[in-house]
Amino acid sequence: MFVKHQTRMCLLRHLLLPICLVGFCFFSVVFVSATPQEIPISQASPRTGGAQSPGPPVVKVVIRQDLNKKILIALIVSSTLLCITVMMILYLLLWRYRSMNNNSFNGIKGKSDSVKSSGSTKPVVHKVDSVTKGTIPVYEYQLLESGTNKFSDGNVLSRGGRGCLYSACLDGKSSVTVKKLDVGGETDIEKQFENEVDWLAKIKHQNIISLLGFSVYRQTRCIVYEMMQNGSLENRLHGPSQGSGLTWQLRMKIAVDIARGLEYLHEHCHPPVVHRDLRSSNILLDSDFNAKISDFGYATVLMTQNKNLNRPSEYLLDGKVTDKNDVYSFGVILLELLLGKRSVEKPSTEPESVVTWAVPKLSDRANLPNILDPAIKGTMDLKHLYQVAAVAVLCVQPEPSYRPLITDVLHSLIPLLPLELGGSLRIL
Numbered sequence: 530m531f532v533k534h535q536t537r538m539c540l541l542r543h544l545l546l547p548i549c550l551v552g553f554c555f556f557s558v559v560f561v562s563a564t565p566q567e568i569p570i571s572q573a574s575p576r577t578g579g580a581q582s583p584g585p586p587v588v589k590v591v592i593r594q595d596l597n598k599k600i601l602i603a604l605i606v607s608s609t610l611l612c613i614t615v616m617m618i619l620y621l622l623l624w625r626y627r628s629m630n631n632n633s634f635n636g637i638k639g640k641s642d643s644v645k646s647s648g649s650t651k652p653v654v655h656k657v658d659s660v661t662k663g664t665i666p667v668y669e670y671q672l673l674e675s676g677t678n679k680f681s682d683g684n685v686l687s688r689g690g691r692g693c694l695y696s697a698c699l700d701g702k703s704s705v706t707v708k709k710l711d712v713g714g715e716t717d718i719e720k721q722f723e724n725e726v727d728w729l730a731k732i733k734h735q736n737i738i739s740l741l742g743f744s745v746y747r748q749t750r751c752i753v754y755e756m757m758q759n760g761s762l763e764n765r766l767h768g769p770s771q772g773s774g775l776t777w778q779l780r781m782k783i784a785v786d787i788a789r790g791l792e793y794l795h796e797h798c799h800p801p802v803v804h805r806d807l808r809s810s811n812i813l814l815d816s817d818f819n820a821k822i823s824d825f826g827y828a829t830v831l832m833t834q835n836k837n838l839n840r841p842s843e844y845l846l847d848g849k850v851t852d853k854n855d856v857y858s859f860g861v862i863l864l865e866l867l868l869g870k871r872s873v874e875k876p877s878t879e880p881e882s883v884v885t886w887a888v889p890k891l892s893d894r895a896n897l898p899n900i901l902d903p904a905i906k907g908t909m910d911l912k913h914l915y916q917v918a919a920v921a922v923l924c925v926q927p928e929p930s931y932r933p934l935i936t937d938v939l940h941s942l943i944p945l946l947p948l949e950l951g952g953s954l955r956i957l
């Protein structure tokens with residue numbers, strides 16, 4: 530919204546000068562053409578005593594010199610107009626080219642740089658008005674500190690690999706989530722912080738977590754997100770409740786939501802974005818169990834070299850990043866939803882991935898009901914179950930090119946989801 534508004538204002542500002550020039554020329558032309566074209570010269574004899582004597586007819590004589598002058602003026606005006614039009618077109622083309630370059634997903638780098646240079650010793654100023662400028666709000670560190678009771682243990686939602694997550698109340702009413710990262714000279718964390726803020730500032734979608742702002746204070750980086758009351762999908766499936774709160778229909782809704790978020794990244798972002806770290810712990814659920822993709826610390830544009838990335842080998846096919854990496858990860862989540870198993874089980878022996886465990890078993894569809902998550906056994910149409918399992922198996926093909934596009938996955942899942950949950954299935 531803000532970015533669109535900003536662009537419109539910018540366009541207006543840039544168009545104002547050429548419009549004024551054209552307007553000026555237009556009025557010049559109108560003015561010139563409005564001046565008399567001919568000067569009538571009467572050759573009649575002088576009037577006597579006010580009575581008009583019938584004299585010879587009035588002859589209109591065009592003064593040649595004047596005519597030449599007018600042609601000259603017309604020529605000057607029209608050539609000026611032509612020049613201005615050409616200049617205006619060039620100017621617009623140049624401006625369009627520049628703004629396209631600026632908008633092509635490098636918008637926040639400038640912001641990150643300024644953050645770096647200003648942020649090491651002083652708190653960043655709380656820019657409330659930055660919202661109206663089309664940028665992301667920069668929170669004062671002290672505001673986040675007081676909103677989380679000085680980052681107290683009582684406010685901790687989770688302790689992650691890269692930092693701690695707190696619930697916070699910033700405006701005295703609604704609750705938000707603050708992720709606090711301690712950079713401590715670790716460039717990797719700083720990079721992930723910048724990457725996350727950079728992407729989330731540009732990506733707005735109902736199935737992608739909303740970024741509310743960030744803060745930079747000495748060695749501490751904070752990211753403020755919307756609160757996702759039902760936590761992560763991983764916790765819902767494999768935590769204390771063991772998936773009991775997730776019905777078959779809810780699971781289908783979650784799968785469709787994730788596919789919608791991914792489809793937006795792969796098909797509607799320009800250039801396309803690959804998440805690269807899709808897993809059930811990065812799928813968050815709001816109070817209505819709407820699923821949103823989070824954690825964009827590793828996200829990148831499609832088809833860049835995959836350097837410096839410490840991910841499992843299945844994410845690094847030929848060192849290339851493609852949208853099919855995300856499709857594979859989506860398949861893993863689908864298997865987790867169906868079977869209630871973790872993506873990687875860690876028994877006392879060798880850790881085993883759900884893919885190597887499930888795919889051989891799924892070759893015989895009659896086997897499927899036996900390995901299904903007990904929490905959903907016998908609660909769905911078997912035809913639907915087979916269809917979802919087939920999609921999951923396709924997504925986790927070892928050969929990336931054999932995996933479907935996420936848009937195809939999405940459109941094969943939508944008919945299995947009831948209308949009231951955002952699908953197209955009519956339950957009679």
Ligand SMILES: Nc1ncnc2c1ncn2[C@@H]1O[C@H](COP(=O)(O)OP(=O)(O)OP(=O)(O)O)[C@@H](O)[C@H]1O
Pocket residue numbers: 686687688689690691692693694706708738754755756757758760761764810811813823824
């Ligand atoms: N906006 C949110 N609202 C509610 N809970 C959240 C939110 N974001 C994250 N969480 C919870 O915190 C957990 C950790 O999330 P976080 O993004 O901090 O992980 P992380 O630090 O990236 O950990 P890892 O390095 O293992 O990915 C999530 O799995 C989820 O349970």
